[in-house]
Amino acid sequence: MTPRVCLVTGASRGIGRAVADRLAAVGHHVALVARSRSAIEEAAADIRARQAGPTVLGVAADLTVPEDVERMFAEVERALGPVEVLVANAGAGSAASLVETTDEQWQHMIELNLTTPFRCVRRALPAMLEAGWGRIVVVASVVAKRGESQVSAYTASKHGVLGLVRAAAAEYARSGVTVNAVCPGYVDTPMTAETIDAISERRGIELAEARRALARRQPIGRLVDPAEVAEAVHFCVVNGAVNGQGINVDGGAVQS
Structure with missing residues (x-):
């Protein structure tokens, strides 16, 4: 596959780091993003040392701040060019019974797990549409497809982001841009x-x-191993006929 410019959020550890490593391993240029500058620079240096060839860039940004989303994209565009593959992975969980879930907890889950991916998708799309090619993958969760007790705010935010993926996929299906979600257990x-x-x-x-x-x-x-999730993300990048899907990587917990 032609080397592409990839942006992976929440990439200092866990799934995001595994995704960035997988994309770099096949020759794509990768910008890793996380809030901690030291953590993201360490992750980028580690991948750079093991994957000879592609450019690997670390960018520090707090994506709950709208100005940081714009700054992140501008920094990647200056260094690597327009983003061709967006992996919106940054997110977090929060556990509490529904009656004990505060407005602040609710708002934080919606902001981080739904509004932040929305802003990133909105910012990435124009360049992809102009080029006639793009891949957007949102890392959601199996709770995007089912309810689970003690995580009502998290579950609602993940249901919402899967809806965003499906709407964007339908809207831009003929553009050369695909939009999918990966739903890990x-x-x-x-x-x-x-x-x-x-x-x-x-x-x-x-x-x-x-x-x-x-x-x-x-x-x-x-x-599930993070590398198994990264492989599903890579599948969404290489297969242009896969669009509007929520691909489960959960060992069979939710059967489609």
């Missing part, structure tokens, strides 16, 4: 480690048992 990442900590504390069990309990919730009996 529980992935072996620092974010899941926080979930394991919460389970351990809530149930009064050891961390190892909490981890096993979470793994048992997936039919394959284990956590």
Whole structure:
């Protein structure tokens, strides 16, 4: 495939870092984005050291700040050119019963998991449409397709972002731009480690048992590897006939 300019948000660790590594491995130029400058520069340097050839750039930005979204795109465009592949991965989770979910928690989930991807997609589209080619992949979640207790705000935000993906895919289906979502289950990442900590504390069990309990919730009996999610993202990049989809990477928990 022709080397493309790729932008991956939330790329300092976990799924985002695995996605950036996968794209660089096949020769694409990759801009990694995260809030922490030191963390994103470390991640970019690590990929750069292992993947000879493509340009790997680290950009620090807080994507909940609209001005930072514009600055991020402008910095990538100056260094690499127009963004041809956008992977909107940045996000976070929040657990609380519905009646204990505060307005602030709700707003934070909507802002980070729905509004931020919307801003990134809106900013990336004009250059892709002008070129007649583009790939947008949003990392959502299996809870974009089902309800789950104790995470009402997170679930609502992920349902919303899957709706955004489907609407954008329908609107631009004839343009050469595809828009898809990847919907992971529980992935072996620092974010899941926080979930394991919460389970351990809530149930009064050891961390190892909490981890096993979470793994048992997936039919394959284990956590998903970040590289497995990255492979699904790469599939969306190389296959132009896949559009408007929410691709499950969850070991069979949600069957399409």
